[in-house]
Amino acid sequence: MNSLITFGPVNNAAKAPPEKPTRYTTNHHHMFKEKILIIGAGGQIGSVLTDALRSVYGTDQVIASDLRPLPDSGGPTEVLNALDGEALNALVTRHNINQIYHLAAILSATGEKDPLWAWNINMTSLFNVLEVARNKGIKKVYYPSSIAVFGREANHYDTPQHEVLIPETVYGISKVAGENWANYYFRRYGTDVRSLRYPGIIGYQSMPGGGTTDYAVDIYHFAVRNKHFECFLRDNTSLPMLYMPDAIRATIELMEAAADKITIRTSYNLAGMSFTPAEIYASIQKICPEFTISYKPDFRQKIADSWPASIDDSQARRDWGWKPEFDLDAMSADMIKNLRLQLEAGG
Numbered sequence: 001m002n003s004l005i006t007f008g009p010v011n012n013a014a015k016a017p018p019e020k021p022t023r024y025t026t027n028h029h030h031m032f033k034e035k036i037l038i039i040g041a042g043g044q045i046g047s048v049l050t051d052a053l054r055s056v057y058g059t060d061q062v063i064a065s066d067l068r069p070l071p072d073s074g075g076p077t078e079v080l081n082a083l084d085g086e087a088l089n090a091l092v093t094r095h096n097i098n099q100i101y102h103l104a105a106i107l108s109a110t111g112e113k114d115p116l117w118a119w120n121i122n123m124t125s126l127f128n129v130l131e132v133a134r135n136k137g138i139k140k141v142y143y144p145s146s147i148a149v150f151g152r153e154a155n156h157y158d159t160p161q162h163e164v165l166i167p168e169t170v171y172g173i174s175k176v177a178g179e180n181w182a183n184y185y186f187r188r189y190g191t192d193v194r195s196l197r198y199p200g201i202i203g204y205q206s207m208p209g210g211g212t213t214d215y216a217v218d219i220y221h222f223a224v225r226n227k228h229f230e231c232f233l234r235d236n237t238s239l240p241m242l243y244m245p246d247a248i249r250a251t252i253e254l255m256e257a258a259a260d261k262i263t264i265r266t267s268y269n270l271a272g273m274s275f276t277p278a279e280i281y282a283s284i285q286k287i288c289p290e291f292t293i294s295y296k297p298d299f300r301q302k303i304a305d306s307w308p309a310s311i312d313d314s315q316a317r318r319d320w321g322w323k324p325e326f327d328l329d330a331m332s333a334d335m336i337k338n339l340r341l342q343l344e345a346g347g
């Protein structure tokens with residue numbers, strides 16, 4: 001039986017629910033049978049995904065974990081360093097975990113400050129997850145990849161699924177390696193690992209964690225406060241982006257898809273929209289006409305220049321019916337409305 005599930009914003013950041021919550025269908029009989037561990041649940045995506053997964057599978061079925069204690073989100077939480085394989089094993093046993101969402105990572109811009117440190121965290125944590133999944137018979141693992149897997153040799157526009165992967169950041173190198181390890185565990189051990197190459201994710205519920213697309217979140221926070229915004233990318237830098245409700249829905253739809261529909265076991269290309277800083281500024285200006293911007297590119301410009309401007313996600317559309325809902329103007333309207341509500345509530 002299919003039931004319509006709705007979910008709103010996370011408790012720790014957002015003060016007011018969106019008018020029209022994101023909706024999707026799921027199999028009702030899954031509820032209360034799954035026991036899900038989220039690693040890196042305190043981050044930009046994890047904090048929103050925690051609420052979404054709880055509304056699908058039941059509050060107590062989803063254990064949110066991070067390096068440090070998480071703010072109260074109404075459900076079970078744990079402190080877990082994903083570099084500690086023994087602690088991960090013990091936690092999986094203690095809670096009878098049968099699905100893992102592994103979101104912990106050092107992102108593109110932060111990783112460049114200390115490449116070997118970033119590589120170690122991104123790879124060791126993944127190996128710990130893949131090993132516990134293999135050894136304890138975890139049913140499904142989610143591991144996000146990124147458009148950072150592509151480098152300048154890749155086609156810049158409508159970058160295809162099967163493209164040359166020569167990333168220029170340590171983050172991108174770790175994601176290419178991670179995708180291939182996911183594929184290896186699936187082929188060799190049958191571990192059901194699923195993955196999406198997220199573009200830049202934009203949401204009002206949480207702040208980004210050190211990526212190259214962070215400006216596209218920050219800009220809205222400046223706009224609703226009518227503060228001048230200095231952009232760290234050039235005005236004409238086009239990058240693929242996705243609004244948070246679409247990103248969350250894509251993740252859950254991929255994880256709910258029948259295993260035989262998943263033909264890509266490295267990671268799926270995923271797209272929502274593409275825009276430049278000048279275009280997002282123009283979109284915001286339609287709602288906030290006084291808002292001003294200037295451009296001061298820093299080291300992140302070079303990273304952005306090596307990434308695609310747009311992504312061909314037709315494989316995800318074909319295999320499991322992916323379709324984004326939000327374009328740039330719809331996202332701007334929803335972001336600004338919700339950030340204004342947060343501001344009014346004192347956030």
Ligand SMILES: NC(=O)c1ccc[n+]([C@@H]2O[C@H](COP(=O)([O-])OP(=O)(O)OC[C@H]3O[C@@H](n4cnc5c(N)ncnc54)[C@H](O)[C@@H]3O)[C@@H](O)[C@H]2O)c1
Pocket residue numbers: 039040041042043044045046065066067068080081082083102103104105106107121125144145146147197198199200201202207208209210211213
């Ligand atoms: N946000 C985006 O635009 C974007 C784009 C592409 C891919 N992704 C991927 O999605 C995932 C989540 O991204 P995010 O933006 O939420 O990142 P984030 O930086 O906001 O959150 C990551 C979380 O992981 C935690 N963490 C770091 N090291 C840890 C460790 N050793 N053990 C346990 N937890 C640890 C951090 O405390 C943080 O809360 C990452 O794998 C990232 O590469 C994100």
